[in-house]
Amino acid sequence: MSRIILVTGATSGFGKAIAEKFAANGWHCIITGRRAGRLNEIAAALREQHAVNVLPLVFDVQQKEAVFAQITNLPEQWQHIDVVVNNAGLALGRDSFEMADLADWETMIDTNVKGLLYVSKAVLPFMIARKQGHIINIGSTAAKEVYPNGNVYCATKSAVEAISKAQRIDLLQHKIKVTAIHPGAVETAFSVVRFKGDEAKAKAVYEGYKPLHAADIADTCYYCATLPQHVCINDLVITCTAQANSLFTYKG
Template identity: 70%
Template sequence: MADSKIILVTGATAGFGKAIAETFAAKGWDVIITGRRQERLKELAQKLTGGYGVRVLPLHFDVRDKVAVNEQLGQLPDNWREIDVLVNNAGLALGRDLFDQASMDDWEAMIDTNIKGLLYVSRAVLPYFEKRGEGHIINIGSTAAKDVYPMGNVYCATKSAVEAISKAQRIDLLSKKIKVTAIHPGAAATEFSLVRFKGDQAESDKVYKGYQALEATDIADITYYVATLPKHVCINDLVVTCTAQANAFFTHKEG
């Protein structure tokens, strides 16, 4: 559709990002999807175009690579520059260790992805928003931004940074009529914990045992709601948990 809206979703090959891309495509939005796993990007692009008849632009790069981000997003084809919504979803947790035992490589990967990647992508997309005089940045944070928990150290710090950056963006971009929303999900049954525990399925499964966690589609539906409010309405900061979870620290598990 010539008049359809455009959303750009980073980290779209799994979890929240994939669900968000699918939800918006189902509503008729054209979608720019980015990710590190090229084969998954291709599969998702084919699914979205075949299933919903929308345009899809898959871009293969790592948000940690500033040069690649600028090359890919700074030179979008003319017919893809009218971006309405940017979802900074790319992010990860690695390890769950005491501060003095944690891997510095894990720390750097989280800082480079969760903070620097978000900054690189935001700056690359902002000129398109500024030219149009409108736009919406949606940053996917975490309840870890609100409460530091044992062995969460640097992951919690990176998500606290996402919250602070979102506040700063909202202030600095106010005169440009650019909305900024931070969505902070709690426990969600995605690949998140499997990545955190580096492929240990048994440890990953323990995280979600004894209660019903959020699903990726829950966050996708909420993202769609936030993105489609009237122009004069902006949800600034939204914390979302399953019913069994009070915050990043307290979860009621049965059995």
């Protein structure tokens, strides 16, 4: 088989766009997600449109046993994973610290931090055995500046940044690249999820300026993943032109 990428959270947004970008360039794809029907639809479309092999794995990255059961038991022809993109993640709620829902906090921690750790740990033995591989962690500008009512979401993305730095140091001996990509405002279902289905609030986030799109992040992942073996982008922040960081966006 040619090169293989594993993408978590591939049923929508960044994950779907990343899978499409790599498949369009001839990469075989392992795609994961919680929604079996949607995941299988995307797998079928990738196969038909790009003539690549696609392996859909249905699991929630929060579930440690499911993550390891699926990844450690991959068929041999799928074990040569060149790139893993830890994309699965979410924001829930936009509440002041004292008003926030504990369940929202736990879901963000379990997905954004623990899920990333589980998937990375499960994939690493395949990469270490080959002395090559690339881990791409999707962070956020929220890792760089804490903003009002962002509290635990910002904390989880700060953790992604710290974990990425630690992985980069510890995995040097195995010749494994690690890249953290920190997007700013990107118009996907992100805000709909954050505001728990409130379409009006979600739409308002992107009014008055042109945000990034999921394809922009996919292009960035592909660029980082296809650099020469001796080149590694460790940490990358990407925003739309109208946004300076998590705190400053020009609308007009």
